[in-house]
Each structure stands twice: as C-alpha cells, then as structure tokens.
C-alpha cells in the first residue's frame with residue numbers, strides 16, 4: 001500500500017465531488033447542508049448512531065463549504081453560526 005496513492009473524496013465549490021490527495025479540513029452533512037469541524041460532537045454522535053456516514057462530505061477549506069451552499073454548524077461553530085444567522089437576517093451574503 002503506497003500512501004502517496006491515497007486520495008480523498010472532497011466536495012468542490014460547485015457541490016460536486018472530486019478526488020484530492022489532501023484530506024479535507026472540514027466535514028459536512030449533504031442532506032442538511034451544514035458544515036463543521038471534523039471532531040464536531042454533534043456529528044460524531046450522529047455518526048455513532050449510524051446513518052450519518054453516507055451523507056458525510058468533506059471540504060478542503062471553509063470557503064469551499066460556503067461556496068457549495070453549506071452553513072456553519074451550531075454545535076461546534078457556535079460563533080460562526082450566530083454570525084451566519086445575523087448576516088442572513090440582514091439579507092447579506094455570508095462569508096466566514
């Protein structure tokens with residue numbers, strides 16, 4: 001097994017998956033369109049319960065997650081989530 005041959009399936013800014021040699025820095029849920037930390041307690045609980053994994057997606061960085069239409073997780077990114085809500089309520093485009 002050659003580590004250099006390993007690739008990771010990440011989601012691009014257009015919402016389409018692609019193969020990357022670099023592991024994603026952010027996780028997300030395809031159905032609810034929420035992104036968060038890889039060690040997000042809410043995501044890990046959902047994964048432990050089962051059923052979450054097939055909806056799990058990964059992003060190279062936060063900007064890509066946002067560009068793909070995902071919003072910050074309220075459990076692990078509480079401050080971001082709050083700012084996202086405020087931005088939305090003001091009808092502006094959210095940027096991390």
Ligand SMILES: [Zn+2]
Nearest residue numbers: 036040073076
């Ligand atoms: Zn989270």
